[in-house]
Structures are given as C-alpha cells and as structure tokens.
Amino acid sequence: MFQMSLFSQPTRPFTVSEITAHIKGLVEDDPTLGDVWVEGEVSNLSRPSSGHVYFSLKDAGARIACVMWRTAVMRIARLPQDGDRVLAHGRIGVYEAQGVYQLYVEEIQPAGLGEYYVQLERLKERLRAEGLFAEERKRPLPQFPRHIGIVTSPDGAALRDILHVLRRRFPCVAATLAPTQVQGAEAPDQIVAALDALNRHTDCDVLIVARGGGSLEELAAFNDERVARAIFQSRIPVVTGVGHETDFTIADLVADRRAPTPTAAAEIITPDRAELTAALDKLRARMGSIGARRIQAFAERLAYERKALVRASPQAQIVSRRQRTDEYAHRIALMARQSLARQRAALTALASRLETASPQATLARGYAIVSLVPSGSVVSSTQQVRPGDRIRVQVSDGRFHGRVTDGQDAKESETP
C-alpha cells in the first residue's frame, strides 16, 4: 500500500540545516534580492530592548517579514508606525533558526516619495560614476578667508546664523550675499546663476551654499542635477550647510566640504578668534624674549666698549660715541614702551651705565679739565702753555683759576 518511488528515494537525506543552508544560498546569491526596494504597508511593528525593529510589510495579497538593525534605525529620522505606507530598501536574507526569509531593511522612506527617491538614487549613482563626488577633487579651504560668498535666501534664518558666526569668530572678512530662493521651481536655476556670478564677478575665496532644515521635497533644489554640476564647476571651493541630519543631499556630496547646518558651515570656513588671539599672544611672547635677550647682550657689549672709551678718553670721541649710544637707547626706549617690564629693567641698567660713561663721572674720579684764560681752549699738551699763562681748572664740583709757573716741563700751578 505504501510504495516508495525508486526515483524519489534519496541516496542520503538532507539534514534540516543542510537544506536550509542550500535555500539561503539560493536566496542570498541572487543579485536582484541582494538590493531591493519594496513598497508596502507596515504592520506588527515592535521594538524590543535590543533596539532592533521588527515589522511586516504587506499588501492585498502577501506579507514579508522585515528586520531593521539598531544601527540602521539610528540613521532614520522617524520610525514608521503600523498602517504607514513605506518604501523600504535592503536585501532579502534567510533566518535559519526560524526557517523564514525576511527583508533586512537599511533605509525606509514614506511611500509617497518612493518614485522620487528612486530617481534620486539613480542620479546619485550616475554623478558618482562621473566622478563628481571624488575625494581627489575636493579642494582645501583657505585657512584665513578674505571674502566669503553666500548663496541662500536673504530672508532666511540660515543667513542670520551665518552672519552671526562670522561676526563672532572672524569679523575682518568681507561677505557677499548672492540672494536666491532655496525651494520651489525657481530655486535650482537661481542657485546656479548665483554660483556662476560669484565665480565671475567677485574675488571670493570660499562659497557657502546654505538652507535651513526641511523635508525631502523642500530640499529638492539641493538634489538637483543642475545645482550639483554648478557646484562641481565652481572655481572657488564650496561648502554646503543644508539643514538636515539623517541624509546627505547631492549638493553635499559634490561640495568640497559638507556641514550639517548653516551655522556649522560658517564655523568650518572661519578660524576662531579665541584660538587666534592665543596664537598671537604666543608669537608676541617669543618675540619679547628674543628682544630682551638681545638687549642683554647689547648691554654687555656696551659695558665693554665703555672701558675702551675711558682708556682712549678724548672728549670729542666720547660725545660722538655717546650720541650713537643715545640713538640706540632711544630706539630701545621705544621698544620697551611697547611692552615688557623685563625690557624696561634692562633699559634702566643701561641708563646707569651710560651715566658712568659721562665726563662728569670721569671728573669725579679725580681727573680735571684745564683750559686757557681767556681763550678757553682746552689744554691737553705742555706745548700749549708758557709760564705766566692764566688757566682755569675744572674738577667734579666746580672750578678754580691758576697761573702757570714753569716752562714746558711745568707740572704744577699755583693759586692766585
């Protein structure tokens, strides 16, 4: 009664694991199933404490189990609810333990945008293949911008945010606004024209293309192919600041740098005032310490020269050298006024050394200046005087008169 077919008699039965692995292989090696968009209605959505999300997608005739891992869940703006019509992107895989196939969802969008979203993905792939997003073509931004071009709405919060950041961080910059609409049918052409005008008519060294946050439809201009190509062709580096957090617009992908908001875009292109002030202070301090060191070395040299000067002694030479040292001292004084108590101290030391180099100090050590009366010429040789000549002798605290008593070898004078 129970007859076994000879043909169906297995030489060896599969284990459940083996047959499941075989099915898994069939499903997961299939190129179509590896990358699919599926549209349907969400049901039985649950989110256990693991953070992964489980649900089904269904239509009138069928149902498919879906899993969204926690990492993918974190990337989406809003979790769908039961009853939502959605478009889910992912791959079909087999979960052996339960014997089910399911859709492993990577991203999920409201279904109304389904067609647009798919087009967008195609455009993205096409532009990527053309090299518009290539890392190699991304240009560095200037470290200190001089002139920033801003493409955004003149009435939006984006412009206010950008200007606020520029004033706070780096106010010594020029900014040129090329006003455009940032949504609606006119927006893409206006943005293209603004980028072109800034490239052709200004000396801007960086451009910001910005807009506040919005839905996918509101951000359509920033996913427009014309805008993407205009950014690509811009001679000046472009930074995007289009307010949205979960997804990149095509403009972001083409831009040299991408920021998540207009504020962040303005921050990326400007150095920070506080950091620059600290850097300036550091340069000043380095400069000051070199200056102080050099003055110290100069003071030492001056002391050395003073000794040589005292030995050589002629007054005219003292004066001329003193003039030169005065000149140095004057310039150093200028410098010292500009900063640093340290330098002021060095200057004080210098002044006291100059004082000791004056003829007054020489007189104080017991030297005297002898001059003839009434001609006033200074006597520096025995040849200049004859016995009987009247002379004036200047010492440190005043002068007195005398008369020469002997001839050329005369060495004394007597008071009148």
Added chain:
Amino acid sequence: MNDMPDVETLSFEEAFRELEDLVERMETGNLPLEETIRLFERGSLLARHCQNLLDKAELKLQQLTASPDGEATVAPFDEGSR
C-alpha cells in the same frame, strides 16, 4: 623698512603670516641688534594690527545681483530692513 608695506593695509592673513616669519627669523638668525630692534618694532605693529582686526573689525557685507544678460551689480546689503 621702506620696502615693507604699511601694516595697516595688510589683510589678517598677510599680517599673521609675516609675523610668523619674522619671529622665526628673529629666533633662528643671529641678527645684529639694529635688525632685531627693527623686526621687533614691525612685529609689535603686526601683532597689534591682527588683534585689532579680530576685535574691532566690522563685517563688510554686500549683495551681488546678477541679471539674465550676465551683468552683475553689487550693492550694500541692509540687514536692518529684514
């Protein structure tokens, strides 16, 4: 000194870069005192100019409007009216 442009006319970047170079030169070169003083004087001016640009500069804002024939006009941008 005469061949150096007036500090006040320099952009932040020009002044900052010159200051960096100058300090570098003061530190590495064994310069005569006169030269050191000259560099110090200029460096002080450069540093002050940079700080003024950061603290006192007013953002210069203008508006560029392109007409369809490729002409462009630049006008002041009045934030107050918005």
